[in-house]
Amino acid sequence: MSSSSDVTEAGRRAQTKARNREAILAAARRAFAEQGYEAVSVRDIIRATDLASGTFYNYFRSKEEIARALAADAAQRLRPLLRAERAKAMDLEAWLGGALRAYFHFLVEEYGGTAAGPPHVRMDATPAQRAVFEEIRESLTGILGDRLAPGADTAYLTAGAIGIARYIGEQMLRRAPPDPDGAARFAVRLILHGLPTAAREG
Helix, strand or coil: CCCHHHHHHHHHHHHHHHHHHHHHHHHHHHHHHHHCCCCCCHHHHHHCCCCCHHHHCCCCCCHHHHHHHHHHHHHHHHHHHHHHHHHHCCCHHHHHHHHHHHHHHHHHHHHCCCCCCCCCCCCCCCHHHHHHHHHHHHHHHHHHHHHCCCCCCHHHHHHHHHHHHHHHHHHHHCCCCCCHHHHHHHHHHHHHHCHHHHHHHC
16 A cells, blocks of 8 residues: 555656756747747757756657647647637638637747748648547537538648648748738638739738
């Protein structure tokens, strides 16, 4: 039977592990945002913490693994924002506008003041990202309803919307100041009406 001191010690160890992991992720998030994912090394991330390199490798094996962890964390926090927009939207345009504004404001809060933006990680790299992908696909198919052709490729539709949002979001972060509402209006026009309309309206 475990004594109360054993339980207390286990609790302390768990707290230390959680703190160390969060310190690594926070340092990586800052480094990726300031320098860009490609330019950052594991050594840069370790230097930005007060942890030893050996401690780092207890949590992550590579820079890529950290990027996946950051993407999973962001996706987990983004999903309820998208779900809330779906719940209040009356039509496709309202849902797209609300979801894109929520996403672009999220990017500004996470990466505002930096030009690099989030590291590029495959959108299905983590369960949380797959859940966001499915959240968007379900929203699209639910709102479009019987307007979808029987053979419509909803995976492509979803990937297209996500791709547009991602790259417009990156361009938005490079502007001073970033304009999440303007970026959302442009993305909605592009998705709903195509390049000629978006180009004419600026």
